[in-house]
Structure formats: structure tokens, C-alpha cells
Amino acid sequence: MLLRTIPVLLLHLSLYLRLGAASASCSCSSVIVPVHIDVLVPKDPTDVFGGLKSNETSQRRVNTTYDIYGVFCQPNAGNEDVLQLLAHGGSYTSQYWSPPIEEFRNYSYSAFSCERGLPSLAVDLLGAGLSSRPANASDVQFPTSAAALSQLAQHLKTASILPGVRPFQKIIGIGHSLGSALLNFGAIVDGAQSPFDAMVLTSILIFGPDDPPVGSGTSAVPIAARDADPLRWDALDPAYVTINNRTAFYPTDPTAYSPRMLLFDGFTKDVLPLTIAAQGASSSIPAANYTGAVAKVVCAKDQVLCATGRCVDVEALTAAEEVVWPAAKSFEVLVLQGSGHDLNLDFRAGAAFETTFGLVTKFSK
Numbered sequence: 001m002l003l004r005t006i007p008v009l010l011l012h013l014s015l016y017l018r019l020g021a022a023s024a025s026c027s028c029s030s031v032i033v034p035v036h037i038d039v040l041v042p043k044d045p046t047d048v049f050g051g052l053k054s055n056e057t058s059q060r061r062v063n064t065t066y067d068i069y070g071v072f073c074q075p076n077a078g079n080e081d082v083l084q085l086l087a088h089g090g091s092y093t094s095q096y097w098s099p100p101i102e103e104f105r106n107y108s109y110s111a112f113s114c115e116r117g118l119p120s121l122a123v124d125l126l127g128a129g130l131s132s133r134p135a136n137a138s139d140v141q142f143p144t145s146a147a148a149l150s151q152l153a154q155h156l157k158t159a160s161i162l163p164g165v166r167p168f169q170k171i172i173g174i175g176h177s178l179g180s181a182l183l184n185f186g187a188i189v190d191g192a193q194s195p196f197d198a199m200v201l202t203s204i205l206i207f208g209p210d211d212p213p214v215g216s217g218t219s220a221v222p223i224a225a226r227d228a229d230p231l232r233w234d235a236l237d238p239a240y241v242t243i244n245n246r247t248a249f250y251p252t253d254p255t256a257y258s259p260r261m262l263l264f265d266g267f268t269k270d271v272l273p274l275t276i277a278a279q280g281a282s283s284s285i286p287a288a289n290y291t292g293a294v295a296k297v298v299c300a301k302d303q304v305l306c307a308t309g310r311c312v313d314v315e316a317l318t319a320a321e322e323v324v325w326p327a328a329k330s331f332e333v334l335v336l337q338g339s340g341h342d343l344n345l346d347f348r349a350g351a352a353f354e355t356t357f358g359l360v361t362k363f364s365k
């Protein structure tokens with residue numbers, strides 16, 4: 001058990017040291033925050049709405065405390081009131097926001113935003129990376145994972161994350177793919193009580209209950225994690241899956257990204273519960289009472305979301321997406337040309353960082 005965790009710990013340690021050394025204006029540290037969850041989940045974890053349309057007889061209670069791991073980056077001088085909470089996509093970890101390797105040190109959104117004066121906390125989703133991984137994958141559903149993010153944000157508005165750091169007044173949720181879908185779910189459930197003052201949801205669009213699962217028709221096929229890598233995941237519930245072939249997360253044009261990034265991505269991949277990938281149709285239910293500002297950022301070369309041509313007409317796409325955010329302070333959809341699903345990991349990442357940071361700056365005011 002100890003042996004299995006060491007490589008992951010070393011990668012995180014190198015991230016800590018690298019970011020710490022990279023910039024005199026910024027320091028990063030690993031944190032673990034316990035969050036108490038008390039939610040109802042559907043007894044049938046393949047329920048595509050994640051329980052939002054269920055009655056009590058078809059639900060069961062998950063009432064427990066989980067640890068959420070994160071990397072907190074703080075500028076030595078800058079905004080002390082606004083925190084960016086970064087939620088990665090399925091089969092990734094917090095490292096998506098800061099690949100811990102020398103060659104890719106400039107692909108760090110955490111460093112990019114920190115050097116420009118904004119703190120961030122990049123978390124490992126429940127079940128991924130160094131956060132708690134419930135033995136039974138069916139405990140990790142949209143209601144549980146979204147509540148973990150909301151509880152964490154709530155906590156950071158009232159308690160200090162590290163000695164000497166004040167609680168934050170505003171928290172902006174920034175998601176990628178599954179992370180965006182979970183923030184969206186939290187906005188539906190929490191409504192006006194949401195601890196997130198605004199949301200930047202990258203690489204996610206509404207999924208209908210009859211749409212094929214995210215990634216189908218691409219090489220992004222989920223397989224049981226214990227079959228994919230027995231050394232790391234032999235003991236896991238087979239409902240924890242990973243994705244071996246990660247090319248669908250990049251543009252089809254192989255000159256649009258570094259082949260070594262694809263290799264590194266495969267080497268550092270993580271797990272997600274199969275059923276959580278199925279609950280994305282919750283995004284078709286309106287976040288009727290969420291009043292913060294919302295922006296969706298999608299990418300023209302995203303093989304997972306945009307292969308059908310859905311992202312060409314931005315006006316039509318905006319009209320289709322804004323219907324589920326009737327009470328939002330503002331809503332916009334931005335389409336990045338040239339980028340793929342993992343907008344932070346290809347050669348257009350610099351433009352993606354500018355876009356995300358620009359939205360956050362606007363929403364921080």
C-alpha cells in the first residue's frame with residue numbers, strides 16, 4: 001500500500017518544489033481539508049440525472065467525512081479576497097492545472113494566475129489522486145462529489161486554509177470537463193446558497209438524457225482501472241475506471257500539441273467511477289436559482305464535444321446553453337479556435353490561460 005502511493009507523492013512533491021522555486025512571487029503548498037457530506041444519492045448509480053429527478057424511495061443516504069487534497073498557490077502580493085477553486089476532469093488529478101515536469105512548467109494555470117496576483121486551490125476530486133477514495137465506487141456520484149466541492153468552498157469562506165491566510169470573500173469555481181459538470185450540479189442543488197460567486201466551466205456542454213455517454217465514438221473508452229494498471233490499482237472496485245488512449249483529449253492535428261505531453265498524460269492518468277461519467281444529463285436540468293455569473297469555454301478542435309459541428313455557430317450554441325441558467329447574473333459561451341478538449345495541455349494553452357484569467361478578473365470585481 002505504501003509503495004503504491006509513493007510515486008504519486010513524489011510527483012506532488014516535485015510540483016511543490018518546482019512551483020516554490022519557480023517564482024519568488026508565489027508559494028504553493030499541499031493541503032488536506034476534511035469535508036462532511038450528507039446527501040441522498042440514487043440507489044441506482046446509473047441514473048443519468050444523478051438523483052435530481054428521484055423520489056426518496058429510490059435514494060439512499062451518504063453521510064460521512066472525506067478528505068479533499070489540494071495544492072494551494074498564493075501570490076506574495078496580490079488579491080487576498082478571491083480564491084479560484086480548480087476542479088479537474090475525469091481520469092485526471094489536480095496536476096492538470098500544473099503538470100509537474102520541467103519541460104511543461106509553462107503549462108501551469110496555477111502559476112500563470114498566481115504570478116498575476118490571484119490565489120488558487122487545485123483539488124483532487126473525491127475518488128481521485130490523494131483525496132479519499134471510497135472503497136465502494138457507487139458512493140462517488142454527482143451528489144457526493146459536487147457536495148464535497150461546495151462544502152470545501154463554504155469552509156474556505158469561514159475558516160483559514162493556512163495560518164496567516166484570511167478566509168476568502170469570493171470563490172470562483174473553475175472546472176474542466178467532469179469538474180465543470182460537478183460545479184454545474186452544485187449550482188442546481190445549492191441555488192442562491194451556492195458558495196461559488198461565479199463559475200468558469202471549460203470543456204462542458206449540456207448533455208441530454210438520450211445522448212450517448214461523453215467520449216463515445218472516440219478512443220476515450222473507459223476500462224477497469226485494475227486491468228489497466230494492476231501495479232497501481234489492483235485492489236480497486238472494478239467500477240473505478242481509467243482511460244488508456246488519451247488522444248481524443250487533444251486536437252486531431254498531431255502538430256497541435258507535444259507528443260511528450262500525450263505520453264506524460266498517459267503516465268499520470270488517474271481514475272473515476274464509471275457511473276459518475278453517466279450522470280452528465282443532470283446538466284440538462286436548469287440551475288433555476290443560481291445567481292452568480294457563468295461562462296462556458298469550449299474548444300473548436302474538441303473531439304469529445306465539438307466533432308458534430310456543435311461549436312461552429314457560437315450564437316446558436318449560446319442560445320441552447322443559456323436556457324439552463326435563467327437566474328445567472330450573466331451567461332456567455334466562448335469558443336476557442338484551435339484548442340482541443342484539454343485546452344490547458346496543447347500548444348494553444350497560453351491563449352486558454354488568457355481567456356480563463358480574463359473571465360476570472362471580470363468576475364472578481
Ligand SMILES: *[C@@H]1O[C@H](CO)[C@@H](O)[C@H](O)[C@H]1NC(C)=O
Nearest residue numbers: 044053054055056057058059
Ligand atoms: C419512486 O420512483 C421509483 C423509480 O422511478 C418509482 O418506481 C416509484 O413509483 C416512485 N414512488 C413514488 C411514491 O412516487
Ligand SMILES: *[C@@H]1O[C@H](CO)[C@@H](O)[C@H](O)[C@H]1NC(C)=O
Nearest residue numbers: 036037038061062063064065
Ligand atoms: C450524519 O452523521 C453525523 C456525524 O457522523 C451524525 O451526527 C448525524 O446524526 C448523521 N445524520 C443522520 C441523519 O444519520
Ligand SMILES: *[C@@H]1O[C@H](CO)[C@@H](O)[C@H](O)[C@H]1NC(C)=O
Nearest residue numbers: 043060135136137138139237
Ligand atoms: C456498494 O454499495 C451499494 C449500496 O449500499 C451496494 O448495493 C453494493 O453492493 C456495494 N458494492 C460493493 C462492491 O460492496
Ligand SMILES: *[C@@H]1O[C@H](CO)[C@@H](O)[C@H](O)[C@H]1NC(C)=O
Nearest residue numbers: 218219220244245246247248
Ligand atoms: C489511440 O486512438 C487513436 C484514435 O482512434 C488511434 O489512432 C491510436 O492508434 C490509438 N493509440 C493506441 C496506442 O492505441
Ligand SMILES: *[C@@H]1O[C@H](CO)[C@@H](O)[C@H](O)[C@H]1NC(C)=O
Nearest residue numbers: 188189190191286287288289
Ligand atoms: C428555487 O427557489 C424556489 C423559491 O424558493 C423554490 O420553490 C424552488 O424549488 C427552487 N428550485 C430549485 C431547483 O431548487
Ligand SMILES: *[C@@H]1O[C@H](CO)[C@@H](O)[C@H](O)[C@H]1NC(C)=O
Nearest residue numbers: 106107108346347348349350
Ligand atoms: C510553453 O513553451 C513551449 C515552448 O516554447 C510552447 O510550445 C508552449 O506553447 C508553451 N505553453 C504555454 C502554455 O505557453
